[in-house]
Amino acid sequence: MSKLHIETTINREPAEFLCEPHETVLSALRNGLGLTGTKEGCATGDCGACSILLDGRLVPACLVLAPEAQGRTITTIEGLSRGDALHPLQQKFLEHAALQCGICTPGFIVAAKALLDATPEPSEEETRYWLAGNLCRCTGYDKIVRAVLDAASEMKGSAA
Amino acid sequence: MVAIRYETPRSVSEAVRLMAADPGARVLAGGTDLLVQFRTGVRQPSAFVDIKRIPELMSIAIDAHGLRLGAATPAAVIGEHAELRRLWPGLAESVRLIGSTQIQGRGSVGGNLCNASPAADTTCALIVNRAECVIAGPNGERTVPVEAFSIAPGRTVLQPGELLVAIRVPRPAARTSDAYLRLIPRTEMDIAVAGAAASVTLDAAGLCTTARVAIGAVAPTALRVPAAEQALVGSRLDEASLKRAADAASAAARPIDDKRGTTAYRRTVAGVLTRRAAAIAAARAREQGSHP
Ligand SMILES: Cc1cc2nc3c(=O)[nH]c(=O)nc-3n(C[C@H](O)[C@H](O)[C@H](O)COP(=O)(O)OP(=O)(O)OC[C@H]3O[C@@H](n4cnc5c(N)ncnc54)[C@H](O)[C@@H]3O)c2cc1C
Ligand code: FES
Ligand code: FES
Secondary structure, three states: OOOEEEEEEEOOEEEEEEEOOOOEHHHHHHHHOOOOOOOOOOOOOOOOOOEEEEOOEEEEHHHOEHHHHOOOEEEOHHHOOEOOEOOHHHHHHHHOOOOOOOOOHHHHHHHHHHHHHHOOOOOHHHHHHHHHHOOOOOOOOHHHHHHHHHHHHHHHHHHO | OOOOEEEOOOOHHHHHHHHHHOOOEEEEOOOOOHHHHHHOOOOOOOEEEEHHHOHHHHOEEEOOOEEEEEOOOEHHHHHOOHHHHHHOHHHHHHHHOOOOHHHHOOOEHHHHHHHOOOOOOHHHHHHHOOOEEEEEEOOEEEEEEHHHOEEEOOEEOOOOOOEEEEEEEEOOOOOEEEEEEEEOOOOOOOOOOEEEEEEEEEOOOOOEEEEEEEEEOOOOOOEEOHHHHHHHOOOOOOHHHHHHHHHHHHHHOOOOOEOOEOHHHHHHHHHHHHHHHHHHHHHHHHHHHHOO
8 A cells, every 4th residue: 555755844844754545643643753742532533632733723633634734834742842941831731730640731732822822811711612622531620721821921921 | 445545636626526536535624524434434435535725615705795605614714704703693603613622623614514414503504594505516516505405314415426615605684693502511512402593684673574593403404494484574573472483493393312302302492592592683683783
């Protein structure tokens, strides 16, 4: 079976990979490219663990075919920090203890980044609705929401 | 397993050719129904025909005649369109209810219609707005009203080789507005137990001159409810006429009994949602009348 050769941009760097036509981007990232930060929870669009940005838009990587990445721009959790400097969302998740087992965390942080890109000062309600497609079985969500709101105010402060 | 192909047509005619040449091929829009069905073994297409690189399928155009919505435009893009939200608030609401932020980044109105779930959230709002499906196929283009597009759960009027290109919605008349409501057990991320949409037009004196009502998830396909419409037309959309419309919607519902709700419950809820949707549409239409 002949594999497809896909050229794309991942986390600001040109990238290429081989994939089956029916493989998902999630599988290509994790198995083909070794970018295992993006998690698989359900594989059917329900849990948000696989959240990535595709051309800046928040999507579930389990419901995107790998060849769809041709010529597109992908951002994964690995693309958020700059060198050793954590993204403010990552820092705030640590400070607020917004994770326990951590499997949902990359998805929440990528989804929250998309929220703050679109709405730099979200209300708590907007934050909760935006993140409704991200499931967490450990934290009870409250610390996650606090971390996102705190990151938003810090980012606003540093932008000013 | 035989190799599945992945195709990226750049034009509608190329997509039609690909679909006509291979009866096992499936159109891939956002994939939020199709890739789940593929993953769970419900569907095994021979090819995914990805229509998202065809510009006219991914665009929103509004002019004096109305809206032309490219069939594969993601829900999130629709939800961000201020003019669309202003002209068709109920339709925009129905689109913004689909799944989560992530699902909205992919899922389209064309996919919602073509998947043909009785509970699909956009169908009722499209029906009350007199929307039409623009279909392209080997024999050219044809249009079908949204209310006639789905014929049974999971089945549409699409023939082999055909694809849904766009949804056309006429521009609303003056003092016209719409609303869509659904009932789900949670606050988001669930499938409707029942849904209802209404669109009403008022005259300068506040009398309802035209009304459209549709209910979802309470029959094999979404239903228009002419008796509910008649209950509203000629009235001031007062409590008594809203109640008659609600009773007509409950009477028209033919729901199933399942874990989401009993037949009797769904019937009642279809009526309640009809009354509330009509009241919201009326309030929106009156609001327009006060700022022409
Ligand atoms: C977690 C989750 C939550 C969801 N929540 C909701 C919800 O709240 N409300 C709701 O209504 N739905 C919901 N859905 C279902 C789904 O997201 C919607 O039906 C969505 O609108 C489908 O659009 P799509 O572009 O992803 O379709 P796809 O999956 O790409 O396609 C669906 C079907 O239609 C066919 N098709 C698509 N486009 C065309 C076209 N232009 N011409 C011909 N055939 C076509 C495909 O071949 C396929 O059979 C949910 C799904 C998930 C996974
Ligand atoms: S793994 Fe993609 S949404 Fe759960
Ligand atoms: S921290 Fe365990 S699922 Fe969220």
